[in-house]
Each structure stands twice: as C-alpha cells, then as structure tokens.
Amino acid sequence: MVSLFLIENDLDFAVCLTRIxxxxGFDVRWSETIEKAIPDIEESSPVAAVVDLHDGTSQELSHLSRLTDLEDKFPILVTAHYQTPDIACKALGIGAT
Structure with a gap:
C-alpha cells in the first residue's frame, strides 16, 4: 500500500478522512500535530501528507517548514480549516502544496 500521512487534531474528522x-488504497498514518509527526514521517517516507493547520501560529508554520525541508520530498496538501486564507498563503510560501 502507498503510505499517506494525515495531520489533524480533530479525532472524528481524522477517522473520517482515514476511512476515505x-x-x-492508501495506508494512512495519523498524528495530531506536525511536531509529533516529523519523527514518524522520517521513518515511514510517505508519498504525501495532508496537514490541517490548526491555528497558523508562527510555531506551527515553523514545524511546517521543517516538514517541507525533509530529505525525502513529497507533496504536502495543506488545509486551513477555519483559518483565514492568509494562513494558507503563508503555508504555500513555505513550500506546501
């Protein structure tokens, strides 16, 4: 199976997305924060990641930047949840898809 990493802090939504x-055909791995996910992502080498930015703080964007800098490049789809489009634009500027 192809590995996909999901980063979502809402457990109910994470379960729904995982099922989809x-x-x-994806083998889905899940974490509630980017910071917690990075070690697992480095080990599993997913083909893609889906990241829901929770609040768009500078710390969260810094973790996203670390994710985009990993040696094994893969697409990162960012959703901004209920945040403003500005947060999504910042994520795109960091290198997310």
Missing part, C-alpha cells in the same frame, strides 16, 4: 483515503 484507505478506501482509495
């Missing part, structure tokens, strides 16, 4: 991606 698994139905499409």
């Amino acid at each position: 991606f698994e139905a499409e």
